[in-house]
Amino acid sequence: MTKNVFRHKIKINKLLLTCFVLASLSNTNAQNVKQPAWVAPSSFNELKNPFTEYSAPAKLGKKTYSIYCAACHGNGGKGDGAAAASLNPKPSDHTSSLVQSETDGSLFWKMTEGRGTMASFKQILTDDQRWQLVCYIRTLAKNK
Numbered sequence: 317m318t319k320n321v322f323r324h325k326i327k328i329n330k331l332l333l334t335c336f337v338l339a340s341l342s343n344t345n346a347q348n349v350k351q352p353a354w355v356a357p358s359s360f361n362e363l364k365n366p367f368t369e370y371s372a373p374a375k376l377g378k379k380t381y382s383i384y385c386a387a388c389h390g391n392g393g394k395g396d397g398a399a400a401a402s403l404n405p406k407p408s409d410h411t412s413s414l415v416q417s418e419t420d421g422s423l424f425w426k427m428t429e430g431r432g433t434m435a436s437f438k439q440i441l442t443d444d445q446r447w448q449l450v451c452y453i454r455t456l457a458k459n460k
């Protein structure tokens with residue numbers, strides 16, 4: 317029973333995500349949008365990841381990533397998901413040294429708040445799920 321309710325929730329979330337991706341696609345234009353730097357507030361920059369051992373949470377994060385993030389960021393995190401070609405600015409490359417040099421707290425804040433076509437996942441994913449995603453993003457450095 318609980319399992320069915322959970323499945324149902326995932327389906328609804330997937331549907332919402334699809335709508336969101338389609339809406340963002342229709343909002344983009346051909347010009348290259350120059351984005352100002354996106355900097356997390358220092359209180360978040362310094363926020364510690366509650367997971368001190370990353371490999372188990374990263375596995376859970378990988379699943380969440382494939383459902384909610386890969387459409388734009390690509391399965392390997394290079395920013396080359398199916399929707400990426402028509403997005404402007406482009407989804408960031410999570411394998412890049414730029415992203416990898418950010419603190420866990422900064423990555424957590426960005427996926428919590430979102431900016432432009434990058435959705436806010438505050439209402440969609442729990443804090444734990446977002447920290448698991450941070451752990452997973454750390455494993456993507458090797459895909460570079």
Ligand code: HEC
Pocket residue numbers: 336337340351354380381384385386387388389399403405406407408415418423424426427431432433434435437449
């Ligand atoms: C609809 C496409 C889309 C989806 C889905 C999406 N993103 Fe993004 N993401 C973007 C774009 C575009 C940017 C660049 C935003 C900007 O710079 O204004 C971005 C930026 C980011 C950044 C900031 C990286 C940096 O440059 O500092 C993080 C972290 C991130 N996304 C994580 C995620 C995670 C985790 C998910 C899934 C839970 C996700 N994104 C889902 C489009 C998407």
